[in-house]
Amino acid sequence: MNKEKIREIVEEIVKNSLKKDKMVPIAASNRHIHLSPEHVERLFGRGYELTKLKELSQPNQFAAKETVTLIGPKGRIHNVRVLGPARGSTQVEVSLFDGFTLGVKPPIRNSGDIKGSESITIQGPKGQITIREGLICAARHIHMHKSDGESFGVNDGDLVQVKVDGVRGIIFSNVLIRISSKYKLEMHIDLDEANAAGIKNGQLGEIIATLSPNQVGGE
């Protein structure tokens, strides 16, 4: 084997290794709801506590046994999974397609940014509430540990582009980087986005570019 050939092989290995390092597993989130402790009681009864059904990929988060019904002006969606543990404010995450079913227009928002978002009625076995705001369509984002951020060369709050291969190949722009010592590396998209790219759970996406947060506008 001559030097040129060896150089080619080494370059290929390095390229593949670098490429591998920017790969992120993708998970599609179905519609779900986070409830405040107060709303848990109003929907499921005084003193009620959520019961864990399944651990989620992010530490301490779980899918609860409990489900609710969403009621909008045009339709209902049953069996919407409650995620636990109960937390500060109630937040409902649906796809834009779900929005059509319900007859509401959820804004594209980062988790927690619910101010002025859409109103929705939520029905549980022991009660019904209408939240003035809290219904959103979650903006695509990547959870990662600090060490991932370092090896990827990205910072919390960055917006990146992620490439997904396949017949329905897509490059997602404006993917928010969320870094915490508690997070495990995973990209979250909704079902519309997963279907549009023909993605199966666990499929990998590749971070191909970093945009700074101020390169994109608001909604």
Added chain:
Amino acid sequence: MNKEKIREIVEEIVKNSLKKDKMVPIAASNRHIHLSPEHVERLFGRGYELTKLKELSQPNQFAAKETVTLIGPKGRIHNVRVLGPARGSTQVEVSLFDGFTLGVKPPIRNSGDIKGSESITIQGPKGQITIREGLICAARHIHMHKSDGESFGVNDGDLVQVKVDGVRGIIFSNVLIRISSKYKLEMHIDLDEANAAGIKNGQLGEIIATLSPNQVGGE
């Protein structure tokens, strides 16, 4: 005004003009069905002919007054629009999301390429049929006139990348170019793709790259 400034302005105008020339209006297709003349009669009755409800953007194509119900192993979808005129083989186009509702897996296919695609049962007011194949999820494509192809520098069968701006900015890969003297410039995507990119009907996409047909694999 000095020469340098004039040059800058001229360059800007030329750039904008070129950019404008590669813009394509995008239309989201909801689920629909094309029926063979024989299947029109089996679903709607002997001698029945489809009635035009609305002209579509491509010449001679129309949305018919008639609708059917799709019946899959897991669920039904009502009010599925029939498109006319009746043509060779029956073809049903749904989104992957619709596939989950029905309990079937439509392959991503170009229109007309139905060999070995998914089976589905179709119910009309006068009868019910089950097609062995014909249910697909339409691959994204751009209809264009020959003159558009010339000015865009693309050929029939090319696969291109189309960039859509916005909060849910996306670059669609593997967009098939379909050129005919009968076609009007328009990109067709399904509802999953439209929602994933937050697209409104008539929004523009920009052709940013051309891939050759043999750079991508089959399904």
